[in-house]
Amino acid sequence: MTDTSNWLAACRVEDAVENGGVCVKNGEEQIALFYFKRRNEWFATQNECPHRKQMALSRGMIGSTTDEPKVACPFHKKTFSLHTGECLSGDECAIKTYPVKIDNGIVYIGKSPK
Amino acid sequence: MKKTQIIVIGNGMVGYKFCEKLKSKSESFNLIVFGEECRRAYDRVHLSEYFNGKTAEDLSLSTATWYEEQNITLFLSNPITKIDRDFKMVYAADGLSYSYDYLVFATGSAAFVPTIPGVEKDGVFVYRTIEDLELISEFAKKAKTGAVIGGGLLGLEAAKALIDLGIEQTHIIEFAPRLMPRQIDVAGSEMLKSKLADLGLKIHLNKNTTSIVGDGKIAAMQFSDDTNLEVDMLVISAGIKPRDELAKACGIEVGQRGGILVNEKMQTSDPSVFAIGECALYDGMIYGLIAPGYEMAEVLAANLCEGDKEFTGFDMSTKLKLIGIDVASFGDNFIDEPDCRTIIFENKHKGIYSRINVSNDGQYLLGGILIGDATAYNMLLQTVNNKIVLPENPEELIFGSRSGGESDGAGITSLPDSALICSCEGVSKGDICSAVTDQNCENLDDIKKCTKAGTGCGGCIPMVKDLMVHTFKSQGKYVKNVICEHFNYSRQELFDLIHIHELKSYDEVLNEFGKNDGCEVCKPLVASLLASLWNEMILKKGNDVAQDSNDRFLANIQKGGSYSVVPRVPGGEITPDKLIIIGEVAKKYNLYTKITGGQRIDMFGAHLNDLPIIWEELIAAGFESGHAYGKGLRTVKSCVGSTWCRFGLHDSVSYAIRIEERYRGIRAPHKFKSAVSGCIRECAEAQSKDFGIIATEKGWNLYVCGNGGSKPQHALLLATDLDSETCIKYIDRFLMFYIRTADPLTRTATWLNKMEGGIDYLRNVVINDSLGMAEQWEQEIENLISSYKCEWKEAVENPAIRKRFSHFVNAPEEKDPTIEFVDMRGQKRVAEWKTSNQI
Ligand code: SRM
Numbered sequence: 038m039t040d041t042s043n044w045l046a047a048c049r050v051e052d053a054v055e056n057g058g059v060c061v062k063n064g065e066e067q068i069a070l071f072y073f074k075r076r077n078e079w080f081a082t083q084n085e086c087p088h089r090k091q092m093a094l095s096r097g098m099i100g101s102t103t104d105e106p107k108v109a110c111p112f113h114k115k116t117f118s119l120h121t122g123e124c125l126s127g128d129e130c131a132i133k134t135y136p137v138k139i140d141n142g143i144v145y146i147g148k149s150p151k
Numbered sequence: 152m153k154k155t156q157i158i159v160i161g162n163g164m165v166g167y168k169f170c171e172k173l174k175s176k177s178e179s180f181n182l183i184v185f186g187e188e189c190r191r192a193y194d195r196v197h198l199s200e201y202f203n204g205k206t207a208e209d210l211s212l213s214t215a216t217w218y219e220e221q222n223i224t225l226f227l228s229n230p231i232t233k234i235d236r237d238f239k240m241v242y243a244a245d246g247l248s249y250s251y252d253y254l255v256f257a258t259g260s261a262a263f264v265p266t267i268p269g270v271e272k273d274g275v276f277v278y279r280t281i282e283d284l285e286l287i288s289e290f291a292k293k294a295k296t297g298a299v300i301g302g303g304l305l306g307l308e309a310a311k312a313l314i315d316l317g318i319e320q321t322h323i324i325e326f327a328p329r330l331m332p333r334q335i336d337v338a339g340s341e342m343l344k345s346k347l348a349d350l351g352l353k354i355h356l357n358k359n360t361t362s363i364v365g366d367g368k369i370a371a372m373q374f375s376d377d378t379n380l381e382v383d384m385l386v387i388s389a390g391i392k393p394r395d396e397l398a399k400a401c402g403i404e405v406g407q408r409g410g411i412l413v414n415e416k417m418q419t420s421d422p423s424v425f426a427i428g429e430c431a432l433y434d435g436m437i438y439g440l441i442a443p444g445y446e447m448a449e450v451l452a453a454n455l456c457e458g459d460k461e462f463t464g465f466d467m468s469t470k471l472k473l474i475g476i477d478v479a480s481f482g483d484n485f486i487d488e489p490d491c492r493t494i495i496f497e498n499k500h501k502g503i504y505s506r507i508n509v510s511n512d513g514q515y516l517l518g519g520i521l522i523g524d525a526t527a528y529n530m531l532l533q534t535v536n537n538k539i540v541l542p543e544n545p546e547e548l549i550f551g552s553r554s555g556g557e558s559d560g561a562g563i564t565s566l567p568d569s570a571l572i573c574s575c576e577g578v579s580k581g582d583i584c585s586a587v588t589d590q591n592c593e594n595l596d597d598i599k600k601c602t603k604a605g606t607g608c609g610g611c612i613p614m615v616k617d618l619m620v621h622t623f624k625s626q627g628k629y630v631k632n633v634i635c636e637h638f639n640y641s642r643q644e645l646f647d648l649i650h651i652h653e654l655k656s657y658d659e660v661l662n663e664f665g666k667n668d669g670c671e672v673c674k675p676l677v678a679s680l681l682a683s684l685w686n687e688m689i690l691k692k693g694n695d696v697a698q699d700s701n702d703r704f705l706a707n708i709q710k711g712g713s714y715s716v717v718p719r720v721p722g723g724e725i726t727p728d729k730l731i732i733i734g735e736v737a738k739k740y741n742l743y744t745k746i747t748g749g750q751r752i753d754m755f756g757a758h759l760n761d762l763p764i765i766w767e768e769l770i771a772a773g774f775e776s777g778h779a780y781g782k783g784l785r786t787v788k789s790c791v792g793s794t795w796c797r798f799g800l801h802d803s804v805s806y807a808i809r810i811e812e813r814y815r816g817i818r819a820p821h822k823f824k825s826a827v828s829g830c831i832r833e834c835a836e837a838q839s840k841d842f843g844i845i846a847t848e849k850g851w852n853l854y855v856c857g858n859g860g861s862k863p864q865h866a867l868l869l870a871t872d873l874d875s876e877t878c879i880k881y882i883d884r885f886l887m888f889y890i891r892t893a894d895p896l897t898r899t900a901t902w903l904n905k906m907e908g909g910i911d912y913l914r915n916v917v918i919n920d921s922l923g924m925a926e927q928w929e930q931e932i933e934n935l936i937s938s939y940k941c942e943w944k945e946a947v948e949n950p951a952i953r954k955r956f957s958h959f960v961n962a963p964e965e966k967d968p969t970i971e972f973v974d975m976r977g978q979k980r981v982a983e984w985k986t987s988n989q990i
């Protein structure tokens with residue numbers, strides 16, 4: 038059993054979008070959850086793009102550059118590393134990233150950032 | 152307060168650059184410039200282009216009014232003749248004198264003319280000023296044979312110029328045993344020699360000219376080996392001689408072999424007197440190139456403005472500018488074993504010789520020589536200058552280059568932002584990239600204007616282009632040739648591959664032809680190809696996540712994260728009932744409404760969650776998707792035409808509706824638009840569309856490749872007086888040709904601009920079927936047309952797709968609470984961007 042004081046039960050695996058993102062509500066907060074099926078990896082980041090403070094990252098396209106998994110904001114295509122949250126388009130801003138784990142068909146997101 | 156007075160002697164390239172730099176840094180100086188030549192400073196580096204039709208004004212470095220605007224006093228044809236350093240005065244040829252606080256020598260150099268008996272004869276020239284070139288071209292009209300003394304960089308340029316002037320027999324006389332002795336080695340010289348011979352030049356090495364004979368006018372050259380050569384004219388290009396005569400006369404220290412001695416602050420032996428450019432001697436060296444001259448100008452300008460810059464020598468790498476012959480040398484070009492490891496590649500058949508000198512530990516590139524193919528020059532130079540660690544097999548640097556190592560931009564990513572790309576203007580990689588990202592430069596000219604990169608010798612232009620394309624790519628903007636790091640194909644190649652292999656999803660395409668995980672560049676591109684080819688529902692087969700947000704949610708995302716709803720209104724014709732429906736839907740879901748520039752109605756401010764229900768209602772009332780979000784057909788505008796208008800020749804509205812319904816939903820490299828006007832008054836603005844149709848007495852005129860937007864361009868007439876069926880047939884072919892061959896995100900106008908042969912070629916393809924593709928294209932477009940379905944209808948009817956239209960996966964009923972609207976003129980509008988703190 039997963040301890041729900043530290044982990045948020047976000048959704049079932051089949052509710053997540055393969056090779057894309059969904060947005061998860063955690064109280065006042067919005068978290069973008071990505072199921073990178075090609076790499077068989079899960080990532081979670083803040084949903085807000087720091088560029089223009091838009092709640093948009095979950096609607097962005099994911100992909101990789103060299104081997105770094107990334108998401109591109111749908112608004113102005115700034116890209117962010119899904120691993121570290123670092124902005125890959127050369128801007129001085131980063132996004133928060135959260136741990137993700139799967140337990141019994143449920144996707145859990147860590148309540149505090151990595 | 153009295154301004155500090157600076158007098159500049161010489162209005163050449165470096166003198167001009169100094170004025171420009173000083174003025175851009177400070178207003179607290181009085182600048183007076185004396186020029187000996189009769190023209191404002193001009194581009195000496197590209198002097199030879201004077202023979203290819205450039206005028207003196209084209210070569211000029213500034214506009215006629217520039218000096219006045221900058222408050223600089225400029226005297227032309229008025230050289231300084233004397234300097235009195237005790238009283239800090241200069242005397243000009245016109246007899247007047249001026250006092251200075253600081254004096255700057257920018258007197259350049261003159262051609263060095265060896266003391267050969269007979270050099271004063273008619274028909275002997277030097278190659279330095281526009282006047283020299285005027286004299287040469289006048290004289291060449293009567294000459295059949297010519298010679299150039301000097302087989303260096305300038306000599307070769309002069310020899311090529313003589314050939315271009317129609318002198319069939321042109322000889323190059325070089326004293327040394329090889330050509331370009333400062334730049335290339337013996338093996339390279341041999342290769343170059345055979346290339347120049349192909350151009351028709353006769354090369355004589357190891358030749359020492361002893362006299363020039365003739366009666367008042369040159370007739371022949373006499374050599375030390377007792378041979379001679381009959382010539383009608385001669386250009387001497389045996390090196391340069393710094394113009395230090397004035398400095399010497401007033402007691403300023405000069406070098407033994409010429410040149411005004413300066414320190415790293417460009418200061419001469421007199422602390423208030425400076426020298427820059429080709430007249431300055433720094434550390435035993437005269438720098439006969441423009442880039443170091445500009446750097447000296449920068450150092451001096453900065454120091455006069457209380458900066459602290461030093462000149463510490465300069466890289467002498469160069470590239471020859473002759474068309475058709477690549478010659479370049481960079482870094483330490485002559486260093487030899489055992490001080491380094493030398494790798495040489497030679498292909499006599501193709502006339503290629505490349506040499507690179509690698510440090511003994513194999514880590515760094517020290518320098519090299521390239522003949523026959525210098526495409527790798529810029530990258531190799533950067534590798535030297537930035538001490539980039541070499542790959543395991545450094546020979547790839549020269550072998551790889553032949554398969555376009557530079558043109559695909561590989562390698563530029565590894566350069567640090569500080570890497571100097573344009574050394575003439577001191578522009579770094581970072582400057583160029585930010586011109587693209589922050590100042591929205593969209594082409595080379597914009598970048599030149601913005602940063603000045605590439606405006607000096609022009610040698611860095613290929614690299615500037617690569618950086619530009621590279622930066623575009625990383626912005627997901629416009630990708631040339633290779634799509635991105637995941638696909639090593641052009642759009643057109645990938646189109647054919649997907650077609651032949653009948654692939655239907657992004658993942659299949661990536662598995663077959665790509666690598667890694669894809670990105671925001673290749674995903675929408677492949678998705679668009681799939682749509683253009685098969686016209687299947689774009690959100691199926693996992694292709695939804697390969698789409699831009701607009702396509703993925705079948706609506707344009709707006710500031711704040713809400714979406715717009717644009718139903719199709721074919722030809723702009725709409726019934727009152729349908730107008731009422733739009734009004735009711737907009738009211739019910741609290742949407743802002745506006746008539747668009749495309750003759751339809753846009754409803755803004757819909758929550759993601761509301762999109763399916765809004766569309767369900769619209770579809771029930773007979774509307775369909777307007778594809779305002781996709782790269783496909785937008786609108787076909789119409790004017791009211793012959794049904795109502797007293798001038799109308801045909802029913803433009805019916806024809807517009809027919810056309811809009813024919814091509815709706817078809818995906819293309821970019822959006823495309825159309826319009827139909829009922830007569831030549833052109834109320835539908837058909838000539839600004841990708842294809843536009845105008846009624847004539849006898850039928851329709853078809854115009855193609857027009858564009859509004861930021862670079863408006865009128866459409867061109869493709870065919871006249873067509874009947875309705877033929878007109879549609881031509882549009883079918885035109886569209887398929889465009890869909891198959893245009894680069895990603897290229898509108899038809901830009902596509903045509905890049906097409907070799909232009910509109911005539913296009914006309915031949917479309918009307919005369921010169922490619923033999925017409926039948927296939929007509930079939931293909933028929934398939935697309937018959938497979939059309941309204942995407943929104945499919946989306947609302949498919950529960951799996953519909954489910955995606957919710958903001959929170961764990962609270963599907965809740966809308967995004969962060970979207971804010973404010974009131975304006977009785978409707979809502981979106982709140983301003985929340986200011987960002989980071990960028
Ligand atoms: C809504 C509308 C403005 C309006 O309120 O009137 C509009 C809105 C947008 N235009 Fe436009 N354009 C609109 C008519 C036009 C016109 C006029 C026309 O079609 O007659 C033009 C000039 C004609 C032309 O395209 O040649 C026009 C030239 C552009 C361009 C420049 C295209 C170019 O090739 O230079 C862009 C940028 C792009 O597509 O990359 C653009 C892009 C956009 C985008 C999609 C920007 C974006 O990515 O968000 C705007 C979307 C707003 C939205 O969410 O719906 N819009 N846009 C018009 C919608 C027409 C329609 O019913 O579909």
Ligand SMILES: Cc1cc2nc3c(=O)[nH]c(=O)nc-3n(C[C@H](O)[C@H](O)[C@H](O)COP(=O)(O)OP(=O)(O)OC[C@H]3O[C@@H](n4cnc5c(N)ncnc54)[C@H](O)[C@@H]3O)c2cc1C
Pocket residue numbers: 160161162163164165166167185186187188195196197198199229230231232257258259260278279280305308394397427428429430438439440441442444472608
């Ligand atoms: C044909 C040609 C091709 C070249 N190609 C290249 C190339 O590809 N790459 C490259 O880097 N460089 C090239 N150069 C060299 C480049 O042009 C020079 O390095 C540059 O022009 C030097 O600038 P400067 O201002 O020091 O001298 P200049 O441009 O010669 O200007 C000096 C000016 O001072 C004037 N002057 C002299 N004495 C006085 C006086 N007493 N009073 C008033 N005015 C005076 C002169 O008349 C002249 O106008 C080329 C040169 C030539 C001629």
Ligand code: SF4
Pocket residue numbers: none
């Ligand atoms: S002109 Fe610019 S601001 Fe206006 S709708 Fe078009 S894209 Fe938007």
Ligand code: FES
Pocket residue numbers: 086087088089090091093110111112113114115
């Ligand atoms: S808001 Fe995300 S890139 Fe601009």
